[in-house]
Every structure is written in C-alpha cells, then in structure tokens.
Amino acid sequence: MCGIVGYIGSVDAKEILLKGLEKLEYRGYDSAGIALRNEQGITVIKEKGRIADLRAAVDTAILASTGIGHTRWATHGVPNQTNAHPHQSASSRFTLVHNGVIENYSSLQKQYLQDVSMSSDTDTEVIVQLIETFVAGGMTTEVAFRHTLALLHGSYAIAMLDAEAANTIFVAKNRSPLLIGLGENFNVVASDAMAMLQVTDRYVELHDQEVVIVRQDTIDIMTLDGAKIARDPYVAELDMSDIEKGTYPHFMLKEIDEQPGVIRKIIQMYENEQGELSVDAAIVNACKEADRLYIIAAGTSYHAGLIGKHYFEKIAGIPVEVHISSEFGYNMPLLSEKPLFLFITQSGETADSRQVLVKMKALGHPTITLTNVPGSTLSREADHTLLLHAGPEIAVASTKAYTAQVAVLAIVADVVAQGRGKAVDFELKKELAIVANAIQTLVDSKEELAQIAHEFLAVSRNAFFIGRSLDFYVSLEGALKVKEISYIQAEGFAGGELKHGTIALIEQGTPVVALATQQAVSPNIRGNVKEVVARGAIPCILSMEGLEEEGDRFVLPRVHELLAPLVAVIPMQLISYYAALQKGCDVDKPRNLAKSVTVE
Numbered sequence: 001m002c003g004i005v006g007y008i009g010s011v012d013a014k015e016i017l018l019k020g021l022e023k024l025e026y027r028g029y030d031s032a033g034i035a036l037r038n039e040q041g042i043t044v045i046k047e048k049g050r051i052a053d054l055r056a057a058v059d060t061a062i063l064a065s066t067g068i069g070h071t072r073w074a075t076h077g078v079p080n081q082t083n084a085h086p087h088q089s090a091s092s093r094f095t096l097v098h099n100g101v102i103e104n105y106s107s108l109q110k111q112y113l114q115d116v117s118m119s120s121d122t123d124t125e126v127i128v129q130l131i132e133t134f135v136a137g138g139m140t141t142e143v144a145f146r147h148t149l150a151l152l153h154g155s156y157a158i159a160m161l162d163a164e165a166a167n168t169i170f171v172a173k174n175r176s177p178l179l180i181g182l183g184e185n186f187n188v189v190a191s192d193a194m195a196m197l198q199v200t201d202r203y204v205e206l207h208d209q210e211v212v213i214v215r216q217d218t219i220d221i222m223t224l225d226g227a228k229i230a231r232d233p234y235v236a237e238l239d240m241s242d243i244e245k246g247t248y249p250h251f252m253l254k255e256i257d258e259q260p261g262v263i264r265k266i267i268q269m270y271e272n273e274q275g276e277l278s279v280d281a282a283i284v285n286a287c288k289e290a291d292r293l294y295i296i297a298a299g300t301s302y303h304a305g306l307i308g309k310h311y312f313e314k315i316a317g318i319p320v321e322v323h324i325s326s327e328f329g330y331n332m333p334l335l336s337e338k339p340l341f342l343f344i345t346q347s348g349e350t351a352d353s354r355q356v357l358v359k360m361k362a363l364g365h366p367t368i369t370l371t372n373v374p375g376s377t378l379s380r381e382a383d384h385t386l387l388l389h390a391g392p393e394i395a396v397a398s399t400k401a402y403t404a405q406v407a408v409l410a411i412v413a414d415v416v417a418q419g420r421g422k423a424v425d426f427e428l429k430k431e432l433a434i435v436a437n438a439i440q441t442l443v444d445s446k447e448e449l450a451q452i453a454h455e456f457l458a459v460s461r462n463a464f465f466i467g468r469s470l471d472f473y474v475s476l477e478g479a480l481k482v483k484e485i486s487y488i489q490a491e492g493f494a495g496g497e498l499k500h501g502t503i504a505l506i507e508q509g510t511p512v513v514a515l516a517t518q519q520a521v522s523p524n525i526r527g528n529v530k531e532v533v534a535r536g537a538i539p540c541i542l543s544m545e546g547l548e549e550e551g552d553r554f555v556l557p558r559v560h561e562l563l564a565p566l567v568a569v570i571p572m573q574l575i576s577y578y579a580a581l582q583k584g585c586d587v588d589k590p591r592n593l594a595k596s597v598t599v600e
C-alpha cells in the first residue's frame with residue numbers, strides 16, 4: 001500500500017526512481033508520480049494507473065540527479081491524476097510524497113490554511129501547505145518541517161524536496177515504513193529495501209517520529225525536536241533473484257512452487273544443534289506462563305491463526321482465542337488474567353494489527369510477532385519475534401507465507417508442549433518433511449488443478465468452499481484466494497452450517513468445493529455435500545488419501561491429519577490462480593488490493 005522512493009546523487013535519477021517504483025508495485029496502488037529536481041527547478045509528473053503509464057509520460061530529455069517518487073493507494077480522494085503524489089505547495093516551492101493517513105488534517109486546514117486554496121482532496125496536501133505557511137512565517141525549511149510533523153496525528157512516511165534547498169531530501173517517519181539506503185556518492189529513500197536493492201544493500205532503519213536530512217554524502221537523523229541520533233546501517237539480506245519472477249509468468253505461481261523449499265527451510269531454521277525442533281526459550285517461557293493465548297491477525301494470516309488455535313489447544317493444551325485485528329482493538333473481549341498476545345502478520349506492517357499491539361503494550365501484556373519481515377514495525381515493537389523464513393512474498397495473494405505461518409505455529413505448539421511436559425504422539429519434524437514432499441507432488445499436478453479451475457470456477461459467478469474442523473479453516477482461505485484474484489463471489493463455510501440459512505443460495509450448477517481430510521468428520525462433510533447436490537450444486541470433493549471415495553475429484557497425498565491444512569491449501573491456491581488466469585485477471589496485482597495494508 002503506497003510506496004516511496006527517493007534518490008540523491010550524481011547520476012540521472014529518473015530510471016532509478018521508476019525502477020524503484022516498479023519494485024513497489026506489488027504493494028498495490030492506483031496512481032503514481034515522480035518529482036525531479038535540477039538547476040531548472042522541480043518537475044512533477046504523475047499519472048493515474050500503472051507505472052508503465054507514468055514511464056510513458058516522463059520526458060526522457062529531463063536530466064536530474066535528485067528526485068522522489070510515489071505509488072498511491074487511494075484513501076482520501078478518488079484515484080486520479082490530481083490526487084496522485086507528489087503534491088506541491090501553493091507556490092510550488094515544496095514538493096512532497098506521503099504514505100499513511102493524517103487523522104487531523106481537516107482541523108489543521110481550518111486552523112492554519114483558511115487562505116490557502118487546495119488543489120486536491122488529499123490529507124497529504126495539508127502537510128506541504130503547512131510547511132510553506134510556516135516558512136512564510138519566518139521558519140527555516142528544516143524547522144518548519146519538524147514543526148509541521150509535530151502537529152500531525154496519524155501515520156506518515158514522507159519525502160520532500162525544497163526548490164530552494166539544492167542537494168537535500170527531507171524525510172520523516174511515523175508508523176509507516178521507511179528506510180534510508182546508503183551508497184558511494186549517493187543516498188536513497190525507500191519504503192522497502194527491495195525498491196533500491198538495484199543500487200545498494202546497505203540500509204539505515206528509521207524509528208517513529210524521526211526526521212532525516214538526506215544529502216548526497218551524508219544523512220542526519222534527528223528527533224522532532226532536532227536532537228541528533230546516531231544509528232549504524234545494516235546489510236539487507238535480500239537477493240535480486242528473491243524479488244524477480246525469473247522464468248515464471250507470475251510471482252504468485254513462483255511463490256506457490258517455492259512452498260516445499262519453504263517448509264524445509266523452516267525445519268532447518270527451527271532446529272537446534274542436536275537436530276531437534278527448537279524455539280527461543282524466552283518465547284517458550286512466555287507461552288508457558290500465559291493462561292490464554294490471544295492470536296491477532298487479518299485476512300490470510302487470520303486464517304492461519306485459526307489453525308494455530310487448533311495446534312496450541314490440541315498439542316500444547318493452552319486455551320486460545322483468535323481475533324480479527326480491526327475488530328479486537330475497538331471491541332475488546334474480557335481478557336484472562338495472564339494473557340499472551342501473538343500477532344501473525346506476513347508484512348509486519350499491517351496497521352489494523354499494529355493498533356492492537358500498541359494498545360496491548362500500553363496495558364503491559366507480553367507480545368510476540370510472527371512475521372516474514374525481520375525489522376518490520378510489528379517485529380520491532382513486540383517483545384519477541386518468530387520469523388517465517390519464507391523469503392519475500394511479492395504477489396498480493398498470500399501463499400507461501402500462509403503455509404510458513406501454519407508450519408511455524410505447529411513447531412511452536414510442539415516445542416511448548418514438550419516444555420510443559422505434555423506428551424506428543426508424533427514426530428513433527430519427520431511429519432513436516434513428509435508434508436514438504438506432498439506439497440511438491442501437488443505443485444507438480446498443475447495441469448489437473450487447472451482443469452478443475454476450468455470446470456468448476458472459470459465460468460461461475462459464485463462458489464462455495466466447505467469443510468469441517470481444520471478443513472473449515474482451509475475453506476475460508478480457499479474462498480479468500482478465489483475472491484481476491486478471480487473476483488468470483490466465493491464463500492468459505494463450515495459444512496454443517498450451510499443448512500442454517502446459506503443453502504438457500506445453492507441453485508442448479510453452483511460449484512461447491514468440499515474438503516475431506518479429517519477422518520472424524522469425513523462422513524459428515526460428505527453428508528453436507530449430498531444436501532447441496534440434492535439442490536442442484538456441482539460438487540468437487542478433495543479428499544485425503546485413505547479417506548477417498550468413488551467420485552472424489554482429487555486425492556491429496558496422505559500426511560499427518562493435523563498437518564493436512566498445509567497440503568489441502570495448495571489445490572485451493574492453484575485453482576484460484578488458474579481461475580484468475582482463465583478469466584484474464586491481473587493475478588499478481590488484483591484490483592483494489594494492497595500487499596501491505598498500512599492504513600486502518
């Protein structure tokens with residue numbers, strides 16, 4: 001969601017900025033723009049639509065060695081060229097890009113900008129107009145910048161150019177990600193190291209309410225009061241091949257295919273010297289001391305959390321509640337006496353989850369973040385971090401992060417169970433290795449799964465995904481995948497619940513995808529399938545080897561029943577992928593969606 005890049009150096013900035021924005025495309029956006037600064041002044045180019053449209057609009061003759069760029073995911077004001085960033089102050093002296101949401105923008109506008117005519121509907125424009133107003137009142141740019149930031153309520157990552165300050169980018173961050181990249185004779189600004197990996201792998205992390213004056217050879221980090229801060233850079237452990245599609249047509253397909261490797265990597269990363277599964281002792285202790293675990297997450301991560309609940313309760317014997325983060329913070333249930341909070345977030349930046357983390361920390365409760373992104377906001381702010389080791393996930397639809405989340409949750413539950421002296425009657429490490437092989441078999445069955453997508457989904461307006469127990473949770477994830485990338489109205493349902501109302505929607509030809517991987521409820525889900533078939537549905541049963549029956553459409557390789565979600569989700573991912581492809585949808589960048597949802 002929204003991305004920022006900036007470059008200040010000695011070579012032409014255009015291509016570096018455009019390439020950087022292309023690397024941020026995965027975050028989701030609906031317009032984009034750049035501002036280029038040279039001796040002639042500042043030139044702003046912005047377009048609604050894709051970076052390709054912006055690229056086409058950029059005058060190749062302009063040469064500038066300083067610039068900022070932005071991809072916008074609309075919050076305040078429709079996606080159009082006017083509301084696209086960069087925004088300029090009334091005199092065009094200041095040019096600014098912003099990620100985040102300024103909650104008090106309209107009161108600031110009323111208080112300070114009565115006489116300024118605004119040219120966009122955005123909250124962002126208020127920031128740049130305020131800076132100009134304060135500079136007109138006698139402040140230097142740096143002081144006006146810090147003074148304005150101190151007035152803002154909300155989240156921001158900002159990069160700003162001043163037409164009268166050559167060789168400077170003014171940068172600030174609060175609750176929205178932003179990094180400074182260091183180079184030889186140049187420096188860069190980026191929401192995500194991936195954007196600028198093309199020119200450097202050395203980055204400096206910024207903390208909330210920090211300001212940076214970025215010049216070609218120096219960076220000065222300071223507080224909003226101007227107090228200097230020293231911070232060492234780190235090397236981003238990313239490889240260009242991690243963030244390129246290679247020979248794949250889509251990142252989503254590449255990431256689906258990476259899942260066997262991700263499971264193997266997780267086993268390796270969570271293994272101690274004795275070859276046993278192991279988790280940071282502080283995390284195991286936190287779990288042992290808690291009387292209840294509260295899992296907080298959104299979307300796909302929430303679906304992984306539901307499976308995590310099953311693991312913690314069944315394997316480790318710890319009671320768990322799973323909550324949608326956007327609900328929890330504003331509608332909090334009665335908490336237990338010794339709660340422990342586990343935030344599941346691929347990106348580590350989800351604003352809905354972060355607002356809960358901030359509130360729980362303020363209440364003094366212990367917190368853990370399970371994330372794919374080391375150094376992300378939720379990772380830094382929680383007491384402990386568990387990493388997914390899945391490698392960058394670029395497609396908007398989450399696939400390998402989900403399987404990684406489920407696998408790590410199983411490992412933590414298993415290690416905590418051992419720590420609590422609870423007998424576990426299977427060897428998780430061995431079972432996970434079997435899962436990795438089973439996933440490989442499934443990702444090698446693409447043709448058959450493409451055929452299922454063609455038969456059941458590609459021509460449908462709607463579809464149902466049903467299951468019971470763990471299969472119900474996988475059905476929720478399957479339906480979400482189908483909705484987000486193929487725009488088919490899909491619902492994930494507990495098999496037994498359909499007849500309590502929703503079965504009214506079943507008509508002649510409605511596709512119903514049913515999962516049967518759990519022995520105890522396999523007869524029940526088959527009963528539910530019969531109920532919908534009697535009303536005209538076309539069933540597609542995916543069963544686990546050993547539970548299969550005649551007429552099942554697809555049989556999943558057998559794995560330990562508790563780990564069945566890790567394999568059952570693969571056909572869901574692949575049939576969603578192929579349905580989207582067959583419908584001509586933009587698989588990696590579905591409409592209206594953002595990868596990293598940094599606004600509430």
Ligand code: F6R
Nearest residue numbers: 299300301345346347350397398
């Ligand atoms: C769906 C998807 C989203 C995310 C959700 C939370 O494929 O990716 O539902 O799971 O936006 O994001 P994270 O996990 O980054 O907190």
